[in-house]
Amino acid sequence: MSKLKLWLGAAAAVALLALPGGNPSAQxxxxxxxxxxxxxxxxxxxxxxxxxxxxxxxxxxxxxxxxxxxxxxxxxxxxxxxxxxxxxxxxxxxxxxxxxxxxxxxxxxxxxxxxxxxxxxxxxxxxxxxxxxxxxxxxxxxxxxxxSYWSQAAGSVAFVKKELGGNLNGKKIAYLYYDNPAGKEPLVIFEDLAKSEGFELRTFAVPAPGIEMGAQVLDITGRFKPDFVITHLFGRSPSVSIKELKGKGYPLSKVISFVWGASEADVKAAGGFELANGYNTIQFAGVGxxxxxxxxxxxxxxxxxxxxxxxxxxxxxxxxxxxxxxxxxxxxxxxxxxxxxxxxxxxxxxxxxxxxxxxxxxxxxxxxxxxxxxxxxxxWVQVWTVKDGKLTKNGDWFQAYREVIRKHLAAETK
Amino acid sequence: MLQRESGVYKTSYAADMALFPLPIARWTMAAIVLLFAVVLPLSLHEYYLSIINLALIAVVGALGLNMLVGYTGQISVGHAAFMSVGAYTAANLAVKFDLPFWITLPAGGLMAALIGAIVGIPSLRIKGLYLAIATLAAQLIIEWVINHTPAISGGAQASIQVPRPTLWGHELKTQGQLYFFLLFFAALAILAALNLARSRIGRAFVAIRDQDIAAEIIGIDIYRYKLLSFAISSFYAGVCGVLYTYYLGIANYEQFQIGVSIDYLAMIIIGGLGSVLGSVLGAAFVTMLPIVIRLVMEPLAGLFFSAGELSSVVASTRLVVFGALIISFLVVEPEGLNRLWRNIRNYFRVWPFSY
The missing domain is CATH 3.40.50.2300 (Response regulator)
Incomplete structure (x- = not known):
C-alpha cells in the first residue's frame, strides 16, 4: 500500500500549494x-x-x-x-x-x-x-x-459595387458561408440589399467542420457563374475555399472574405501569397x-x-x-x-x-x-488585398448602408 | 461511505437495503449536508461557489450518462444533444408561455427523455461501436435541426435569452443564490440515482450490461429496459441542459456540441463506470482540476516569467499536467476514482493494525 501513501502525500502537497494560491489584493x-x-x-x-x-x-x-x-x-x-x-x-x-x-x-x-x-x-x-x-x-x-457581421455584409456589398463599376443591377453574387449562426447572421442584410440594389443572390452553406466544399464551389463556378463571391468561413475552411476557387479557375480578385478568413495564416495555408494573388479581405483593424x-x-x-x-x-x-x-x-x-x-x-x-x-x-x-x-x-471596415506577396491596403476606412443596418437593429429591438 | 463496521448484524431485508446502514453513516451524511448547505455557502467567496456551481451541473449530466453507459452497458456520444433538447424546450416554454422553472425543468427533462428513447431504438439491434456511431448521428441531426428551425432556435442566432428562475417572488441571480438552486437539484438527482440503482429497474440494467441474453432468459424485457435506460439517462441530460440554461440565462446550441459529449464520457470513465459516487467525483474532477492546476501554477510560473508570457505558459502547461494526471490516475486505478476511494477506505478500515 505504499503506492497509496504516495498518492495521498501527493494530494496533500497539491492541496497545500493551492491554499496560498489566493490572489494579491488590488494595489x-x-x-x-x-x-x-x-x-x-x-x-x-x-x-x-x-x-x-x-x-x-x-x-x-x-x-x-x-x-x-x-x-x-x-x-x-x-x-x-x-x-x-x-x-x-x-x-x-x-x-x-x-x-x-x-x-x-x-x-x-x-x-x-x-x-x-x-x-x-x-x-x-x-x-x-x-x-x-x-x-x-x-x-x-x-x-x-x-x-458586426451585418456591417461587414454591407461593407462587402459596397466593395463589390465599386469593383463592378458602380451598378449591381442584374449582377450575380454568391455567398459562401459556414453553416452556423454566425454564418447565417448576415443573410438578412444580403437579402435586403439584393432587393434594393437589384442583384441576384444565391447562398451556399458549408457544413461543419468546413474543410469539404468541392460540391459548393463547383456549383458556384460551374453553374451559377457569379460576378463576385463573398465568403464567410472560419478556422481551416477559408484556406480550403481559396484553394478550391483557384483550382476551379475562378479569379480570386472576384472574391472577398469576412474578417475570420482574412489573415496571413489563411493565405499561407492555401498555398502562399503567390497563389492567392488578388484575394480581398475585410478588416476591422489595420494590417502589417x-x-x-x-x-x-x-x-x-x-x-x-x-x-x-x-x-x-x-x-x-x-x-x-x-x-x-x-x-x-x-x-x-x-x-x-x-x-x-x-x-x-x-x-x-x-x-x-x-x-x-x-x-x-x-x-x-x-x-x-x-x-x-x-x-x-x-x-467601419477596410479592404486589404493580396498583392506583391503581402496584404496591401485597398482604399480607406469606410461604412456602408447604415440606414439598412439601423432599420434591422430597430426591428431586432422590438 | 466513511463507516467502519465491526461485523454484519443485519436481521431483515429492510436493514440490508437501507441507504444508511449504520448510525455513523447517518451522521456522516448529516455532516456532508451541513457542509454543503451551510458551511460552504457562508464561508466561500462567490468565485469558488461559481466553480462548485459548474461542478453541480456537471454532476447531473454525468449521473445520467453513467446510468446508460455504466449501469446498462449501452454507449452514447450524443448526450450533449439531449442537453440541448432540454435547454431549448425549457427556454421556449419559459419565454413563449412565461412558465416558471418548476414546470419547465421537468418538461425539458421529459422532452429529452422522449427524444432519447427514440434515439435508443437502434440499441435494440446493435451494440458497442455501432451504437456509438448511431448516437453520434443523433448528435449531429439534433444540432442540425435546432440550427435550421427558427421555431425551436428563436432565430438566426439560435439562442434564446431566458429570465432568471424566481422563487416566491425572489429572482435567483447571484452565484450564492444559484448555488442553492443547483445544489437542490443535484442532491435530488443523486438521491434518485442511488435509489434507482438499488431498485428492480437498476438491477435489470446491471443484468443487461453483464450479459443481455442471460438477462432475457431470467425474464427481463430487454427492449423495455434498454429504452427505459435511454429515457432515464436522457431525462438527466435534459435536466442538466435546463440547469445550464437557467444558470447562464441563455439557451445556445453551440454550448452543447460533440466535444461536450466527449467531456461527459471522460467524467464517468475517470470517476468510475457504474457508480453514483464515481459520477460525482468524476464530474468534480474534470470540472475543477484544470482550475486548481491553474491556481497552483500561476504563482509558481510568476516567479520565472513576465506577465505577458505567463498566460501562454500556464495555458499550455496546464493541459499537459491535466492530461498527465488523468493518465496516471487511470494507470493507478483503471476502475476510476470511485475504486480509488474504496481502496483508501479499505486501507484505513483496519488501520493502524493492517494485518
Whole structure:
C-alpha cells in the first residue's frame, strides 16, 4: 500500500500549494483588466496571435508609466473555447476587481451577456456574438467595438459595387458561408440589399467542420457563374475555399472574405501569397507592422534586449489584439480623466468606453465613435488585398448602408 | 461511505437495503449536508461557489450518462444533444408561455427523455461501436435541426435569452443564490440515482450490461429496459441542459456540441463506470482540476516569467499536467476514482493494525 501513501502525500502537497494560491489584493495605483482568450481550444490559431498583441500593448502602456499614473494588470484566462471555463473566468475577474473584460468566442459571449449586465462590468466582443449587440440600449454592457457581421455584409456589398463599376443591377453574387449562426447572421442584410440594389443572390452553406466544399464551389463556378463571391468561413475552411476557387479557375480578385478568413495564416495555408494573388479581405483593424504603435512595441522589446514578437508574422490577428487593448486603455483613460485622477469603478469605465471618439492610433484603429446607443462605433471596415506577396491596403476606412443596418437593429429591438 | 463496521448484524431485508446502514453513516451524511448547505455557502467567496456551481451541473449530466453507459452497458456520444433538447424546450416554454422553472425543468427533462428513447431504438439491434456511431448521428441531426428551425432556435442566432428562475417572488441571480438552486437539484438527482440503482429497474440494467441474453432468459424485457435506460439517462441530460440554461440565462446550441459529449464520457470513465459516487467525483474532477492546476501554477510560473508570457505558459502547461494526471490516475486505478476511494477506505478500515 505504499503506492497509496504516495498518492495521498501527493494530494496533500497539491492541496497545500493551492491554499496560498489566493490572489494579491488590488494595489492602490493599479487597474485590473480581465481577458478571456483561447490558446488551446478550437480557435487557438487566432488566440495565440491575438492575445500576445493585447499583452504587448499593455506592457507598452505600463513601460510609459501606465494610464494616468495607474499601472494595468491583465488577468488572462484560457477558456479553450468552452463555456464553463468562461463563466469561471468571469467570476475570477470580478473577484480580482477587474474594471472591464475582453470576451472571446461567440458562445461564450452569449453565455456571459446576462452576467455582465447583472454585475455591471462591460465586456468587449469584437468579431464575436450577435450584430444586435451594437444597440447599446438593448445590451448596455456588451461592446462589439468592431464592425458586426451585418456591417461587414454591407461593407462587402459596397466593395463589390465599386469593383463592378458602380451598378449591381442584374449582377450575380454568391455567398459562401459556414453553416452556423454566425454564418447565417448576415443573410438578412444580403437579402435586403439584393432587393434594393437589384442583384441576384444565391447562398451556399458549408457544413461543419468546413474543410469539404468541392460540391459548393463547383456549383458556384460551374453553374451559377457569379460576378463576385463573398465568403464567410472560419478556422481551416477559408484556406480550403481559396484553394478550391483557384483550382476551379475562378479569379480570386472576384472574391472577398469576412474578417475570420482574412489573415496571413489563411493565405499561407492555401498555398502562399503567390497563389492567392488578388484575394480581398475585410478588416476591422489595420494590417502589417507599418504603424507607429507597432514600432513603439518593437522598440520597447529592443530596449529590453529582446527581438520583435514572432506573433507579428500574422499581423491581422496580432493587430486586432493591439486594437482591443488600445480601446480598453482609452476607456480606462477617459474614466480616470473624468474622475480627476481618482480610481474609476467598472460603471465609470463603461461610460469612458462610450465616449471614445477620434482615436485612430495612426490608422490602426478605424475612426469609430462609441456612444451609449451605438456600441459598434459606426461599423467601419477596410479592404486589404493580396498583392506583391503581402496584404496591401485597398482604399480607406469606410461604412456602408447604415440606414439598412439601423432599420434591422430597430426591428431586432422590438 | 466513511463507516467502519465491526461485523454484519443485519436481521431483515429492510436493514440490508437501507441507504444508511449504520448510525455513523447517518451522521456522516448529516455532516456532508451541513457542509454543503451551510458551511460552504457562508464561508466561500462567490468565485469558488461559481466553480462548485459548474461542478453541480456537471454532476447531473454525468449521473445520467453513467446510468446508460455504466449501469446498462449501452454507449452514447450524443448526450450533449439531449442537453440541448432540454435547454431549448425549457427556454421556449419559459419565454413563449412565461412558465416558471418548476414546470419547465421537468418538461425539458421529459422532452429529452422522449427524444432519447427514440434515439435508443437502434440499441435494440446493435451494440458497442455501432451504437456509438448511431448516437453520434443523433448528435449531429439534433444540432442540425435546432440550427435550421427558427421555431425551436428563436432565430438566426439560435439562442434564446431566458429570465432568471424566481422563487416566491425572489429572482435567483447571484452565484450564492444559484448555488442553492443547483445544489437542490443535484442532491435530488443523486438521491434518485442511488435509489434507482438499488431498485428492480437498476438491477435489470446491471443484468443487461453483464450479459443481455442471460438477462432475457431470467425474464427481463430487454427492449423495455434498454429504452427505459435511454429515457432515464436522457431525462438527466435534459435536466442538466435546463440547469445550464437557467444558470447562464441563455439557451445556445453551440454550448452543447460533440466535444461536450466527449467531456461527459471522460467524467464517468475517470470517476468510475457504474457508480453514483464515481459520477460525482468524476464530474468534480474534470470540472475543477484544470482550475486548481491553474491556481497552483500561476504563482509558481510568476516567479520565472513576465506577465505577458505567463498566460501562454500556464495555458499550455496546464493541459499537459491535466492530461498527465488523468493518465496516471487511470494507470493507478483503471476502475476510476470511485475504486480509488474504496481502496483508501479499505486501507484505513483496519488501520493502524493492517494485518
Amino acid at each position: 492602490e495605483k493599479e487597474l485590473v483588466f480581465g481577458l478571456h482568450c483561447d490558446r488551446t481550444g478550437a480557435t487557438q490559431t487566432v488566440g495565440v496571435f491575438l492575445c500576445p498583441g493585447y499583452h504587448d500593448y499593455i506592457s507598452l502602456v505600463n513601460s510609459k508609466g501606465g494610464v494616468e499614473g495607474y499601472k494595468i494588470r491583465v488577468v488572462e484566462i484560457d477558456n479553450e473555447y468552452k463555456v464553463p471555463p468562461a463563466m469561471e473566468a468571469h467570476e475570477r475577474f470580478k473577484m480580482e476587481g477587474a474594471v472591464l473584460t475582453g470576451l472571446y468566442g461567440t458562445p461564450q459571449t452569449a453565455a456571459l451577456t446576462k452576467k455582465l449586465e447583472e454585475d455591471k462590468v462591460l465586456g468587449t466582443s469584437p468579431g464575436f456574438g450577435t450584430a444586435a449587440a451594437a444597440d447599446g440600449r438593448r445590451f448596455p454592457y456588451l461592446f462589439p467595438i468592431a464592425a 507592422t507599418d504603424f507607429p504603435v507597432i514600432k513603439d512595441i518593437n522598440e520597447m522589446f529592443a530596449a529590453q534586449g529582446k527581438a520583435a514578437p514572432s506573433q507579428q508574422e500574422i499581423s491581422v490577428f496580432y493587430n486586432r489584439g493591439v486594437v482591443i487593448a488600445a480601446l480598453h486603455v482609452e476607456a480606462a483613460r477617459n474614466a480616470v480623466k473624468a474622475k480627476g485622477g481618482a480610481r474609476p469603478t467598472p460603471e465609470e469605465v463603461k461610460r469612458g468606453m462610450e465616449s471614445i471618439k477620434g482615436f485612430t492610433l495612426g490608422g490602426l484603429v478605424p475612426p469609430m465613435e462609441l456612444t451609449p446607443e451605438d456600441h459598434e462605433g459606426g461599423g
